[in-house]
Amino acid sequence: MNNNIVVAIDGFSSCGKSTIAKALAKKLNFVYVDTGAMYRAVTLYFLRNEVDVTNQTQVETALNNIHISLKTTDGQVSIFLNDEDVSEEIRQMHVASNVSKIAAIPAVRHAMVKQQQLMGKSINIIMDGRDIGTTVFPDAQVKLFMTADPKIRAERRYKELVVKQPDITMEEVFENLALRDHDDTTRKESPLVQAADAIVLDNSYLTPDEQLEFALNKIKPFIKE
Ligand SMILES: Nc1ncnc2c1ncn2[C@@H]1O[C@H](COP(=O)(O)OP(=O)(O)O)[C@@H](O)[C@H]1O
Ligand SMILES: Nc1ccn([C@@H]2O[C@H](COP(=O)(O)OP(=O)(O)O)[C@@H](O)[C@H]2O)c(=O)n1
Numbered sequence: 449m450n451n452n453i454v455v456a457i458d459g460f461s462s463c464g465k466s467t468i469a470k471a472l473a474k475k476l477n478f479v480y481v482d483t484g485a486m487y488r489a490v491t492l493y494f495l496r497n498e499v500d501v502t503n504q505t506q507v508e509t510a511l512n513n514i515h516i517s518l519k520t521t522d523g524q525v526s527i528f529l530n531d532e533d534v535s536e537e538i539r540q541m542h543v544a545s546n547v548s549k550i551a552a553i554p555a556v557r558h559a560m561v562k563q564q565q566l567m568g569k570s571i572n573i574i575m576d577g578r579d580i581g582t583t584v585f586p587d588a589q590v591k592l593f594m595t596a597d598p599k600i601r602a603e604r605r606y607k608e609l610v611v612k613q614p615d616i617t618m619e620e621v622f623e624n625l626a627l628r629d630h631d632d633t634t635r636k637e638s639p640l641v642q643a644a645d646a647i648v649l650d651n652s653y654l655t656p657d658e659q660l661e662f663a664l665n666k667i668k669p670f671i672k673e
Contacts, residue, residue, distance in 0.1 A: 453478070453572045453670050454587075455663075456580035458640065459594030461625045461632075462605040464651050464659060465576040466525075468594070471660045473574045474523050476667065481518060481567055482525055483577035483584070486560050487551040488538035489516050489529045494550055495542065501553060511559045539609070541616065544624050548631035551578075557637050578632050581643035589670045591646035592663060600652050601625060 455472065457465050466482055473480035490511075494501065499510045517528045526535045537543070550556055557579075564584045568575060575584065581591035602622040609616050632640040642648065647666055651659045 452568070452570055453589050453667070454568050454585045455574045455667055456585050456588035456591045456643075456646075457574065457576040457594060458578055458581050458591070458643070458646065459649075460596070460598075460601065460640070461628050462601040463594045463596040464604075464656070465594050467656055468592075468649075468651075468659050468663055469574045469576040470523060470525070471656065472663055472667070473520075475660070475664065476572070476574075476671070478572040478574050479567075480520060480525060481564065481573060481575040482527070483560065483564055483575060483580065484547075485518065485525070485527045485535075485538060486516050486563070487556070488543050488547050489527055489534055490514060490556055490560070491543050491547040491550040492534055492538055493529055495546060501550065504555070507553060507555050511555060514559075516563070536612070539612070541609075541613065541620065541624070544628070548628045548635075552631065552635040552637060554637045561638075578640040579638040581646050582641060583638040586643070590663075590667050591643050592649050592666070593642040593646040594649050594651065596650060597652040598622070598626065598629075 457469050459465050469480050472478065493514050494510060497510060500506050515530050519526045519528065526533050527538065528534065561584050564575060567573065568585060581588055602618065602625050605625065606618045606621045609621065649659060649662060
């Protein structure tokens with residue numbers, strides 16, 4: 449049996465999952481895997497290639513032609529779609545508006561989950577997403593379920609996006625988060641749901657340092673000096 453440590457972080461959109469995951473990975477020297485970025489990269493491929501999602505053959509062919517990899521340099525995570533760095537493009541609104549529909553397709557989920565399980569098979573890992581503690585690593589030693597007030601989440605995401613997408617509006621961001629949360633929690637295949645053994649972390653009124661401290665205290669008992 450492998451004795452690597454898996455930390456699963458799930459939760460609603462824009463509630464600080466990747467912020468806490470990156471900080472934990474840096475502090476503990478674990479590998480960080482942003483599974484949302486993987487679904488965003490698949491979505492970008494489907495959009496660019498006009499894949500008909502109602503056509504199973506087209507979906508399967510597309511998935512066979514997609515190779516996704518993640519690279520962390522100086523704490524910055526880059527995602528590659530068939531060797532092209534798509535880290536910036538996957539954050540655009542056209543991807544955010546389509547990702548939850550693509551991520552609901554069973555064949556897409558099976559392909560991503562398989563890759564994610566391989567990534568966390570033998571190394572200490574922090575993985576964030578929607579189904580990590582329920583489907584990808586149901587035996588993860590530590591599971592966090594993150595949430596925050598929807599208005600606060602939308603404000604945080606707006607502030608982040610408007611720097612690179614000046615035309616974006618607060619309403620557009622709020623609606624996108626609400627719609628994705630709805631789609632993610634109601635889809636048939638591994639919906640976003642709190643695992644029974646997950647620890648809830650509401651960070652509406654916590655600073656990034658406070659949330660990091662909270663998570664570190666949950667993980668430390670599993671780390672052998
Ligand atoms: N505790 C916090 N207080 C204020 N802003 C935060 C906090 N945690 C994260 N953020 C900011 O909120 C935005 C969304 O966080 P992110 O980690 O990308 O969320 P997620 O991965 O859940 O979508 C980012 O701009 C991030 O810097
Ligand atoms: N494990 C995961 C991770 C993301 N996703 C999908 O991918 C979308 C984008 O994920 P993300 O983590 O980048 O989203 P943000 O919360 O960062 O905006 C989500 O809204 C889900 O539809 C998923 O279905 N399962």
